[in-house]
Amino acid sequence: MQVITTECQTVEVKLTGNRKAVLLLLQQQQRPLSAYEIIDLLRPQIGRIIHPMLVYRCLDFLLEQHLVVKLVSVNKFMVLPEGATEPGQCLICERCQAVTFSQSSNPLQQQRRKIAASGFKLNQQPVEFHGICQACQKDDNK
Amino acid sequence: MQVITTECQTVEVKLTGNRKAVLLLLQQQQRPLSAYEIIDLLRPQIGRIIHPMLVYRCLDFLLEQHLVVKLVSVNKFMVLPEGATEPGQCLICERCQAVTFSQSSNPLQQQRRKIAASGFKLNQQPVEFHGICQACQKDDNK
DNA sequence: CACATTTTGTGATAATATAACATATCATTA
DNA sequence: TAATGATATGTTATATTATCACAAAATGTG
Incomplete structure (x- = not known):
């Protein structure tokens, strides 16, 4: 041990x-x-x-x-970055695959509480949002 | 065509x-x-x-x-259920694999706006939350 | 029709993940 | 410390999810 x-x-x-x-x-x-x-x-x-x-x-x-x-x-x-204490969220870029983690902000925490209140027991993993990051959007405009 | x-x-x-x-x-x-x-x-x-x-x-x-x-x-x-007009969310049970879709409620829409405001361009897919559904929680208590 | 474009058919293979079982290591206690 | 049970590792095989590559067929357009 x-x-x-x-x-x-x-x-x-x-x-x-x-x-x-x-x-x-x-x-x-x-x-x-x-x-x-x-x-x-x-x-x-x-x-x-x-x-x-x-x-x-x-x-x-x-x-x-x-x-x-x-x-x-x-x-x-x-691994979550230093100081991450709760599930949080990840933004995942579908173009460059970059992943940025951030702590849950208020609306997301509220959403999680709403889901919990409905009887569904959420796990502690970050929620994953998909889209195109700012850098890749700029690249597209070139 | x-x-x-x-x-x-x-x-x-x-x-x-x-x-x-x-x-x-x-x-x-x-x-x-x-x-x-x-x-x-x-x-x-x-x-x-x-x-x-x-x-x-x-x-x-x-x-x-x-x-x-x-x-x-x-x-x-x-396929999304009839009347689904925006991304919404799915609750996915890790025990029984049941998936329930629902329209975005306020906090989630707010969260999406926040993310968009940060410069990240979200796609239109439902956000997926993972956990244990109510039915499976009951089964666990038996 | 002739030609380009799109769609389909097919075999091979890549990428992700688990099953099953044997062996080795560790922890406990007789 | 030897016996035992529990935990961890080694290894082969295989399951699951997805794409590549290329030929053939169907479709759209001048």
Whole structure:
């Protein structure tokens, strides 16, 4: 058993070598990675073939511990930025794939409360909005 | 060229046999289907092997025409219920996979305006919330 | 009709994810 | 410390979702 402290929280978990490697990678990259991107980036570090199952199992664990979130609309995994304490939202650009996370603002929190009041029990993952980011809109006008 | 009228809109499109079959199936089912569910359900109707490309091409076309929406977080496709005129939201149960669509309520519309004001151009797809539906919560308590 | 464009048919393959089962490691306690 | 049970890892195979590439057929237009 080991204690780990992230920007967001301190948890007592079995953070084994593989799990730690995946978590550290995601923390370093500060961007969403697909499971297979993780495999490719981890390979040089670990120095042997990495089977998908290994990575998916690490990710499952880290998701359970809320150390990592999954962007279900794009099948990618990321750590939330420092200080993120609640589900929040992600804006995902369909052109350049950039993802920007931000804390829930008032209307979204209100919406979440409304949904909860209706009896539907929301999970703690960020809500994902899709569209075109400002940079890509500018590129389109050139 | 053909004119088609759905509950939501009238568009002039090349609604060929395959495309019409996919659209009708989704309208009949009134629930999200995966591409491969569509293949399986369409097979008896069409009476020969259906390649995935056929279905994905029909779906691409129907998505472009906004006759169908894709639930990106679960890789399924559905027609919006009658009278749906704006993006709205879907509540997706992670236990039983039930999906309920509803029109955007005020806070969500406000949130969308906020995002738009920040310079991010939202698409017109429903926002997808994940959690556990009321029925499944009750089942859990048994 | 002739020609260009769009749609369809088909095989192959890419990308994402899980099932199943054997082996190894860790934790507990007799 | 050895026995035991629980947890984690290694590995193969396979399921699921989606796209590429190219040929053939159908359709629209001058």
